[in-house]
Amino acid sequence: MNLVSFLGPSGTFSQEAAEKISDNLVSLCTIPAVMDSVERKNCKYGVVPIENSIEGPVGLTLDSLAHNFNLKIFKEIIIPINHCLLVNPEANLSDITDIYSHNQAISQCQGYIFEKKFNQHFTLSTAKACELIKNKNNCAAIANSKASTIYGLKVADKSIQDIKNNKTRFVVLSKEDHEYTGFDKTSIIFSVDDDRLGQLYEILGIFNKFNVNLTKIESRPSKEGLGNYLFFIDFQGHRNEKHVIKILNEINEKSIFLKILGSYPQFK
Amino acid sequence: MNLVSFLGPSGTFSQEAAEKISDNLVSLCTIPAVMDSVERKNCKYGVVPIENSIEGPVGLTLDSLAHNFNLKIFKEIIIPINHCLLVNPEANLSDITDIYSHNQAISQCQGYIFEKKFNQHFTLSTAKACELIKNKNNCAAIANSKASTIYGLKVADKSIQDIKNNKTRFVVLSKEDHEYTGFDKTSIIFSVDDDRLGQLYEILGIFNKFNVNLTKIESRPSKEGLGNYLFFIDFQGHRNEKHVIKILNEINEKSIFLKILGSYPQFK
Numbered sequence: 001m002n003l004v005s006f007l008g009p010s011g012t013f014s015q016e017a018a019e020k021i022s023d024n025l026v027s028l029c030t031i032p033a034v035m036d037s038v039e040r041k042n043c044k045y046g047v048v049p050i051e052n053s054i055e056g057p058v059g060l061t062l063d064s065l066a067h068n069f070n071l072k073i074f075k076e077i078i079i080p081i082n083h084c085l086l087v088n089p090e091a092n093l094s095d096i097t098d099i100y101s102h103n104q105a106i107s108q109c110q111g112y113i114f115e116k117k118f119n120q121h122f123t124l125s126t127a128k129a130c131e132l133i134k135n136k137n138n139c140a141a142i143a144n145s146k147a148s149t150i151y152g153l154k155v156a157d158k159s160i161q162d163i164k165n166n167k168t169r170f171v172v173l174s175k176e177d178h179e180y181t182g183f184d185k186t187s188i189i190f191s192v193d194d195d196r197l198g199q200l201y202e203i204l205g206i207f208n209k210f211n212v213n214l215t216k217i218e219s220r221p222s223k224e225g226l227g228n229y230l231f232f233i234d235f236q237g238h239r240n241e242k243h244v245i246k247i248l249n250e251i252n253e254k255s256i257f258l259k260i261l262g263s264y265p266q267f268k
Numbered sequence: 269m270n271l272v273s274f275l276g277p278s279g280t281f282s283q284e285a286a287e288k289i290s291d292n293l294v295s296l297c298t299i300p301a302v303m304d305s306v307e308r309k310n311c312k313y314g315v316v317p318i319e320n321s322i323e324g325p326v327g328l329t330l331d332s333l334a335h336n337f338n339l340k341i342f343k344e345i346i347i348p349i350n351h352c353l354l355v356n357p358e359a360n361l362s363d364i365t366d367i368y369s370h371n372q373a374i375s376q377c378q379g380y381i382f383e384k385k386f387n388q389h390f391t392l393s394t395a396k397a398c399e400l401i402k403n404k405n406n407c408a409a410i411a412n413s414k415a416s417t418i419y420g421l422k423v424a425d426k427s428i429q430d431i432k433n434n435k436t437r438f439v440v441l442s443k444e445d446h447e448y449t450g451f452d453k454t455s456i457i458f459s460v461d462d463d464r465l466g467q468l469y470e471i472l473g474i475f476n477k478f479n480v481n482l483t484k485i486e487s488r489p490s491k492e493g494l495g496n497y498l499f500f501i502d503f504q505g506h507r508n509e510k511h512v513i514k515i516l517n518e519i520n521e522k523s524i525f526l527k528i529l530g531s532y533p534q535f536k
Contacts, residue, residue, distance in 0.1 A: 221324045
């Protein structure tokens with residue numbers, strides 16, 4: 001059975017996403033480690049978060065796909081994010097003074113943390129936060145409800161994120177992308193000349209000409225100076241379709257760098 | 269003399285930026301607190317980071333400007349970022365096992381941390397990391413060299429960031445933007461219809477028509493669902509110039525939301 005790596009430790013939202021494709025899972029501790037496991041073929045698939053509807057892109061995933069690995073997107077998985085306040089079994093909500101979690105979870109619960117006047121502390125993952133607060137009755141962790149079972153904690157409060165419609169999109173990475181299904185999406189990365197952000201306009205014009213819908217556009221610094229960007233675009237269609245082949249050829253002519261991350265079925 | 273708030277505590281790169289405009293500084297502990305001090309007129313100016321050439325946008329600054337405050341950009345300041353490894357005076361580099369710093373600083377030094385096999389820990393600021401490692405001889409902090417003097421530490425290693433050309437852009441926020449100088453930039457935020465990312469193409473076409481250069485384009489989730497964006501654009505020109513007035517009027521007609529963050533002199 002195909003081994004699937006995910007951004008661990010156990011009890012993260014990444015595990016929840018990975019469980020949707022396999023039971024044969026291995027937890028790895030960083031996003032580059034997950035990508036590396038697929039590149040070296042130790043795992044058939046690797047599952048990492050790519051964007052959150054509130055916090056935006058996961059920079060390390062985008063940067064690693066652009067600069068460090070040659071991987072394809074085989075599938076996308078969208079998971080609703082419900083943050084819970086987890087405490088020790090004998091602790092009371094009124095005793096809590098300090099809260100621990102991953103940077104993104106803390107950011108997504110700022111209103112709640114501010115109202116409760118908790119001191120906030122950052123950890124490497126939501127699961128790490130659960131480990132850290134063990135036996136500390138004045139401390140709470142932000143994590144998903146499943147983590148409470150894994151780490152022997154109890155749920156003291158539910159859905160504590162500031163904005164209720166909170167979703168994270170995960171990508172399943174592999175050496176090959178997905179075959180045509182008729183309801184597909186293609187992801188690409190490109191950059192344009194330093195002083196000519198107007199080229200972005202020309203490239204968006206190509207999609208316009210072929211009447212193709214973009215579903216995402218993100219800019220990331222190319223790491224070569226302020227104002228120097230890579231663009232991450234997702235659009236409807238499969239790279240084997242005729243009009244998509246034409247679009248990709250035209251973009252290739254107008255950009256100074258183009259990387260095709262692959263085509264895969266749209267999440268339903 | 270005008271009081272200026274900055275994202276503290278003392279010894280951060282934000283202080284280095286704030287010192288360029290005033291000696292009358294007050295350190296506040298969060299980005300929203302800095303903005304609030306200006307909105308309530310407790311401070312004339314507030315200095316916060318807005319983007320880094322490697323890590324990209326500072327999400328909390330962009331989101332707070334878009335959603336929570338009505339502030340203008342009065343000035344921009346660009347500071348080169350040189351991360352140092354700070355240790356206790358009696359500590360040796362070879363004894364270090366654990367490293368502490370702000371999320372962004374840790375991200376920017378991943379190569380160095382990986383090579384040295386340090387365990388990494390996140391703190392609220394680079395300065396907080398300096399406080400935390402005090403008297404712990406196996407711990408180091410990543411911060412600027414100035415923090416070593418403030419916190420009684422020594423510089424064990426210099427310029428440890430992965431990419432040497434690392435700059436952060438700060439904005440000076442105020443109730444009013446800056447008058448015309450002839451070498452100006454204007455910052456705006458807009459959004460387009462959910463299902464019509466093609467409208468972004470039409471809006472970029474306006475800049476193209478007036479032959480105006482964009483210096484920045486960033487997308488941020490609007491917080492209303494995946495694929496729903498706010499765009500942050502900077503372009504050359506002052507909002508009181510005739511052609512810029514026309515551009516802003518046309519964008520206003522084509523977008524569903526437009527916020528003008530103001531015009532200010534380009535950093536030299």
